[in-house]
Amino acid sequence: MEMQEVPKFGYSIEGICISGGIDKLFSLSGFIFFVKLIYSFIWVNKIIKKFCPDIVIGTGGFVSFPTLYAAKKNKIPILIQEQNSFPGLTNRIFSRYANKICIAYEEAKKFFPEKKTVITGNPVRSxxxxxxxxxxxxxxxxxxxxxxxxxxxxxxxxxxxxxxxxxxxxxxxxxxxxxxxxxxxxxxxxxxxxxxxxxxxxxxxxxxxxxxxxxxxxxxxxxxxxxxxxxxxxxxxxxxxxxxxxxxxxxxxxxxxxxxxxxxxxxxxxxxxxxxxxxxxxxxxxxxxxxxxxxxxxxxxRLGKPSATNDVVNEILQIIL
CATH class of the missing domain: 3.40.50.2000 (Glycogen Phosphorylase B;)
Structure with missing residues (x-):
């Protein structure tokens, strides 16, 4: 969906070919997953070198994995924004390499390094x-x-x-x-x-x-x-x-x-x-x-976080400025 929506707001977007399937490791879908994963590592590395980002933000899911890996490999700062109360595998793996982890729920705190984790809530539309x-x-x-x-x-x-x-x-x-x-x-x-x-x-x-x-x-x-x-x-x-x-x-x-x-x-x-x-x-x-x-x-x-967007942006600015 984002491939159609993001350009409407004047931003370019690059897609990578990856989807779930690791749960069926020794099956056809598991094999296809790993082929896509290897291809994605190569493609993302090209995008990173071309784009030269100051920071890479990971929001979880398989699609974030090769991008965060490329950021780590190229020594680019990482910020993780965990939207859920129970973090996914990608965010848990890369939390040790992240400069900062922004979480939406107090319950997610126990899964991440305490000193790098801050509760911001999830950014929402203005x-x-x-x-x-x-x-x-x-x-x-x-x-x-x-x-x-x-x-x-x-x-x-x-x-x-x-x-x-x-x-x-x-x-x-x-x-x-x-x-x-x-x-x-x-x-x-x-x-x-x-x-x-x-x-x-x-x-x-x-x-x-x-x-x-x-x-x-x-x-x-x-x-x-x-x-x-x-x-x-x-x-x-x-x-x-x-x-x-x-x-x-x-x-x-x-x-x-x-x-x-x-x-x-x-x-x-x-x-x-x-x-x-x-x-x-x-x-x-x-x-x-x-x-x-x-x-x-x-x-x-009581659970709303109206300043979430500003809080996440401030964390990003502290890393890159």
């Missing part, structure tokens, strides 16, 4: 820090401010599990006069549009949300996966939150992220396998329980 009023957002979206509004975010590609659970509950939402801003994703948009009930005036269907701050502002309840950056944004906007962690995320990091919010009574968690049975009832229960909503808003706002 518009999240200045979302409009609910009234302005409702007018913009053509929704009625006196009716409850649910925002469903399935990630950049959408979520088939969340979409299917909502399809089964659309009639219930209409009966209760609940409005829905529904990001369905590229894979499901045409399928859902074929469902006549999805065209009800209470529902707004989007393949991808361009203006997320407007949607956050309008929502009374948010339903989403438990990606680190989405959680960081919602901690700043302070909305009642229902999390459905992806069960197949690497190192089960989405579930670990979600557990932190649940323990602090800042969100509700629904397991992916229970989504059809529990999602609609949980949405209705939360919308109708003002005491629970207010408590969740109060608790989730």
């Amino acid at each position: 518009e999240i820090l200045k979302i409009p009023s609910r009234e302005i957002a409702c007018n913009y979206l053509g929704l009625k401010k006196e009716k409850p509004i649910v925002l469903s975010i399935g990630g950049s590609q959408g979520s088939n599990s969340i979409n299917n659970a909502l399809i089964k509950g659309l009639k219930k939402l209409i009966e209760l006069d609940i409005q829905l801003i529904w990001q369905v994703g590229k894979m499901d948009i045409h399928r859902i549009k074929k469902n006549e009930i999805s065209h009800h005036s209470n529902f707004i269907l989007m393949e991808f949300i361009e203006n997320i701050s407007i949607c956050y502002a309008a929502a009374d309840v948010i339903v989403s996966r438990a990606g680190a950056l989405t959680i960081s944004e919602i901690c700043l906007v302070g909305k009642p939150y229902i999390l459905i962690p992806i069960p197949w995320s690497s190192d089960d990091h989405q579930n670990k992220n979600a557990k932190i919010l649940e323990e602090k009574k800042a969100a509700l968690i629904i397991k992916n396998e229970e989504i059809n049975k529990k999602l609609m009832n949980s949405i209705i229960k939360l919308i109708n329980n003002s005491k629970m909503k207010n408590k969740m808003i109060k608790n989730i706002l």
Whole structure:
């Protein structure tokens, strides 16, 4: 996705060919992974020598591995920005070589060298820090401010599990006069549009949300996966939150992220396998329980880190200046 989005903002981007597969070491996918990894080391080394960066920032995942290795080999300073509560393998390996490690969660501290680690939170889009009023957002979206509004975010590609659970509950939402801003994703948009009930005036269907701050502002309840950056944004906007962690995320990091919010009574968690049975009832229960909503808003706002971007940038500047 970033290969299309980054150039829109005037920045050049270089891609490398690598993906997961190390868990199946003695299989075809494992062999392909190592071929891609070797090729990536060669390609990244060329990019590094051509670009001559002052610092390399690693945010984890297999894609960071060859880049951080090239930085170490070429003696370029490294900063690691760990977004999740449980760090991935790449960030854990390169933490010993990093000049600084910026983490989003206190719980991640134990995995890194204490003297080099600082809690900054995750950088988020600047518009999240200045979302409009609910009234302005409702007018913009053509929704009625006196009716409850649910925002469903399935990630950049959408979520088939969340979409299917909502399809089964659309009639219930209409009966209760609940409005829905529904990001369905590229894979499901045409399928859902074929469902006549999805065209009800209470529902707004989007393949991808361009203006997320407007949607956050309008929502009374948010339903989403438990990606680190989405959680960081919602901690700043302070909305009642229902999390459905992806069960197949690497190192089960989405579930670990979600557990932190649940323990602090800042969100509700629904397991992916229970989504059809529990999602609609949980949405209705939360919308109708003002005491629970207010408590969740109060608790989730405590977890927000509004200065995260500035704090990470300051750490970078201290290394390169």
